[in-house]
Amino acid sequence: MIAETHGDGFPLITVHGFGVDHRIMLPLEEMVGDTGWRRVYVDLPWAEGATDTGAATPKEVADAVLSEVREIVSDEPFAIIGNSFGAMVARHVAHSLAPQCLGLATLAGAFELDRALRELPPREILIHDERVLELAGEARAEFEEMAVLHTEAALRGFERFVLPGIRGAKLRVLARLNATYTDAYVPELEHPAPFTAPALHVFGRQDHVVGFADGLAAADHYPRGTFAVLDSAGHNVHIEQPEAVGALVREWLSRAASHRLR
Numbered sequence: 343m344i345a346e347t348h349g350d351g352f353p354l355i356t357v358h359g360f361g362v363d364h365r366i367m368l369p370l371e372e373m374v375g376d377t378g379w380r381r382v383y384v385d386l387p388w389a390e391g392a393t394d395t396g397a398a399t400p401k402e403v404a405d406a407v408l409s410e411v412r413e414i415v416s417d418e419p420f421a422i423i424g425n426s427f428g429a430m431v432a433r434h435v436a437h438s439l440a441p442q443c444l445g446l447a448t449l450a451g452a453f454e455l456d457r458a459l460r461e462l463p464p465r466e467i468l469i470h471d472e473r474v475l476e477l478a479g480e481a482r483a484e485f486e487e488m489a490v491l492h493t494e495a496a497l498r499g500f501e502r503f504v505l506p507g508i509r510g511a512k513l514r515v516l517a518r519l520n521a522t523y524t525d526a527y528v529p530e531l532e533h534p535a536p537f538t539a540p541a542l543h544v545f546g547r548q549d550h551v552v553g554f555a556d557g558l559a560a561a562d563h564y565p566r567g568t569f570a571v572l573d574s575a576g577h578n579v580h581i582e583q584p585e586a587v588g589a590l591v592r593e594w595l596s597r598a599a600s601h602r603l604r
Contacts, residue, residue: 343392344414346383352419352444354379354595355411355435359426359450360523361516362507363389366425369503369580373588377595379421382414386428388519390510399522400427400455404434404529411435415442421598423447423591426552426577430455430529437533445598446564447542447591450549450579453556456524461555466548468574469493481505490548490576499581530563540597541567544587546575568594 345364356367364383385392397403424432429451436446471492478485541564545554580587
């Protein structure tokens, strides 16, 4: 379901993660700016206001988004970026529509859906500030669960872009999909040919949710891929390190635009 669209140009499809909604991807508005891409923000079935498609597995969610992207882009070129669980969805779409996909990016991407098999760094908080945690108020638990940096900037970003999706999520839909979340669907295995368009995969070094090692293991599959592991960043890497992520995303989109001109 399309939640928001901004700008003009070829579509840049954005796909959010599990338990949140499209608003977690809205920092891209400042990162991308006027770069000639039409940003299309998609909501997954548990998002507030989204239609429950009845999908029961991660693959069914990905297939539903693939169908929607086909309607959005028709036969025109596009790029796609996904966060966390949405990275799996984005990779599925990009591989399925590879001939017209100009680029693929992931932010804190889940490359291993089975939580028990993930290679994770230990939980680490680099900046602890009790004053900031007190400022979080009722959102303290949600913020503290993910935050690597207890700073006002990180808190404000969390409150603006992450918390609304958490609070508005449909718990019944999440529970249904959580039961099959660990289904080992890997787009790179279903589509074994390397993905040759420009790619970007950004991870937080302190991401204790999906880690970074499983994503780095896919490097050979992306011969035109940039892989970046950012220090002082956890699972909300683009919230905690917006300038670094923004620079990487803009550079990726420049490469994708050049790919279009070939």
